[in-house]
Amino acid sequence: MRTDVSVPHEVREGEFVASDDRALIDLGVVHAFLSTCYWSTGIPRALVEKAAANSLCFGVYREREGVPGVPICEQVGFARVVTDRATFAYLADVFVLDQWRGRGLSKLLMRCVMTHPELLGLRRWLLMTRDAHGLYRHFGWEVTATPERVMEIIVKDAYRRGEPGGEPAR
Numbered sequence: 001m002r003t004d005v006s007v008p009h010e011v012r013e014g015e016f017v018a019s020d021d022r023a024l025i026d027l028g029v030v031h032a033f034l035s036t037c038y039w040s041t042g043i044p045r046a047l048v049e050k051a052a053a054n055s056l057c058f059g060v061y062r063e064r065e066g067v068p069g070v071p072i073c074e075q076v077g078f079a080r081v082v083t084d085r086a087t088f089a090y091l092a093d094v095f096v097l098d099q100w101r102g103r104g105l106s107k108l109l110m111r112c113v114m115t116h117p118e119l120l121g122l123r124r125w126l127l128m129t130r131d132a133h134g135l136y137r138h139f140g141w142e143v144t145a146t147p148e149r150v151m152e153i154i155v156k157d158a159y160r161r162g163e164p165g166g167e168p169a170r
Helices: 027-034 045-053 105-114 133-137
Strands: 010-013 016-019 056-065 071-083 088-096 124-127
Touching (some): 016 071, 016 105, 027 071, 071 105, 088 105, 105 133
Antiparallel strands (some): 016 056
16 A cells, blocks of 8 residues: 555656646546536536545646746546545546547556556456446456346436425435
8 A cells, every 4th residue: 555645646658647646636627527428417516526535536637848847737637536445446537538539548547547556456446337348448347247236326316406306305
């Protein structure tokens, strides 16, 4: 287990870096994407902030020169892992912005996630995807062999609970 969390875990490739450095994450970029994507349409920014605060987050950034010796990092992708850092992890909210796709950045991001020192040796990982099976297979993921053992609860209109027209809060 990593003890010095002040040193970010990074994977670099050319002008891009994938990192777990929370100081680099632009929650405006993350919320703008998540609020319009198929799995979290309409998610309020406050929930994105809460999810990020309670997860191990990763970003992909394009580095360019700023002040001499201090690069400017433009966020182009994101992923978060919900984990106990001992036995289990759930990979969520993985994306690369449309204009940056096709450059291998999702693989760079996944290399950073899958090599993170606090996530090595976990017994089980889970994720949900509609269309990125090929990406995840590249990193050893498989469709569950025992779907009868997996259960879920789906709350329709979860982001509208307690609002007029939304599901009542439980």
